[in-house]
Structure formats: structure tokens, C-alpha cells
Amino acid sequence: MQGEPEVAVLRLAHRPGRDDRMTTHVGLTARALGADRVVYPDNADQSRQTVADITGRFGGPFEVELTDSPAATVRHWDGVVVHLTMYGERVQDVETEIREARADAPLLVVVGSEKVPFDVYEHADYNVAVTNQPHSEVAGLAVFLDRLFGGRELDREWEDADRRVVPKETGKRVVPTDEPATDERAE
Numbered sequence: 098m099q100g101e102p103e104v105a106v107l108r109l110a111h112r113p114g115r116d117d118r119m120t121t122h123v124g125l126t127a128r129a130l131g132a133d134r135v136v137y138p139d140n141a142d143q144s145r146q147t148v149a150d151i152t153g154r155f156g157g158p159f160e161v162e163l164t165d166s167p168a169a170t171v172r173h174w175d176g177v178v179v180h181l182t183m184y185g186e187r188v189q190d191v192e193t194e195i196r197e198a199r200a201d202a203p204l205l206v207v208v209g210s211e212k213v214p215f216d217v218y219e220h221a222d223y224n225v226a227v228t229n230q231p232h233s234e235v236a237g238l239a240v241f242l243d244r245l246f247g248g249r250e251l252d253r254e255w256e257d258a259d260r261r262v263v264p265k266e267t268g269k270r271v272v273p274t275d276e277p278a279t280d281e282r283a284e
């Protein structure tokens with residue numbers, strides 16, 4: 098989030114067809130829940146385009162980029178590396194230490210898709226489990242980011258959006274961002 102060291106999310110691998118929605122959702126979840134950037138493998142350009150399009154419409158700042166070597170991104174990261182894995186340490190046991198470590202260093206959060214090579218476990222400063230049960234990279238990422246930011250990400254302000262959602266008890270309302278918010282209280 099702005100004014101803090103960067104939090105980037107790396108999608109370690111992408112299987113076209115099989116992973117399309119999950120890879121896109123990793124990026125959308127990273128954006129919505131306070132990360133600054135997502136890095137995709139270079140065969141995930143469709144997901145890159147979708148996340149860039151959502152950022153253009155609903156705001157940022159948020160960067161999305163491709164790499165031809167996700168493994169090198171992990172190896173050369175100048176900061177703290179957290180790898181999300183069901184085999185790792187319990188998030189509730191390490192979250193305070195991770196929050197302290199990233200207070201003055203960029204943080205890379207790594208999520209897998211297919212089998213994760215063992216050197217990622219070795220390169221990571223923290224292998225972190227959101228429960229030690231198998232589930233999804235999107236769910237793991239969401240819970241981890243919320244723990245990392247302590248809920249502050251839910252109040253994030255969005256810049257350069259061309260539309261915004263007006264929260265409503267029932268129904269849907271999306272308004273251009275240049276429309277004054279004067280009638281919100283009356284809804």
C-alpha cells in the first residue's frame with residue numbers, strides 16, 4: 098500500500114486452459130487486498146490483460162507484469178520472501194514476525210499452481226500455511242494479505258478509477274467517479 102515498502106505477489110507457474118481463472122483471480126485478489134503488484138509467468142498474458150483492464154476501470158495504483166523466469170524473481174528478490182504452502186508454518190504463528198520484517202523491506206508473496214520445486218521452499222524466508230489443509234492459492238493469498246495488513250486494506254482509497262461501486266443494502270449501483278456522492282445518504 099502507498100507509503101509502505103512494496104508488497105508483490107508472484108504466480109510461480111501457469112497452465113494455460115486449466116489455470117486461466119485462478120491465475121486471473123490471484124491478480125485480482127492481490128489488487129483488491131492491498132498488494133502493489135502481481136508478477137505472472139509470460140504464458141499468462143490473458144490474465145495480465147484482464148487485471149490491467151480492471152485496474153483501468155476500478156483504479157489503482159496496481160502494476161501487473163510478466164516474467165520469463167519466475168524462479169529468478171524469487172532468487173533475486175531484494176527483501177523478504179513468503180511462500181504460501183499448506184506444508185508451512187501456521188500463519189497465526191509467524192504473522193507478527195513477518196509484519197516486522199516487511200516494515201522496512203519489500204515483500205514477495207509466492208503462490209504455486211502445479212507442483213512447486215523444492216528450491217522455492219529453500220529460498221523462501223518463510224513458508225507459510227493458511228491452515229495445513231489443501232485448498233486454493235486465491236483463498237490462501239486473501240487470508241495472508243488480510244493478516245499482513247491487519248484489515249487496513251479494506252479501507253484502501255483507489256486512484257484514477259473511472260467508476261466506483263456505491264455500497265448498497267440491496268441491488269447494484271456503479272457510478273462514474275466524477276459524479277458527486279451527494280445522493281448516497283438518501284439511498
Ligand SMILES: C[S@@+](CC[C@H](N)C(=O)[O-])C[C@H]1O[C@@H](n2cnc3c(N)ncnc32)[C@H](O)[C@@H]1O
Nearest residue numbers: 181182183208209213226227230232233234237
Ligand atoms: C492447489 S495448490 C497445489 C500445490 C501443489 N500440489 C504442490 O505440491 O505444491 C496451489 C497453491 O495453493 C496454495 N495453497 C494451497 N493450500 C494452501 C494452504 N493451506 N496454505 C497456503 N497456501 C496454500 C499454495 O501456494 C499452492 O502452491
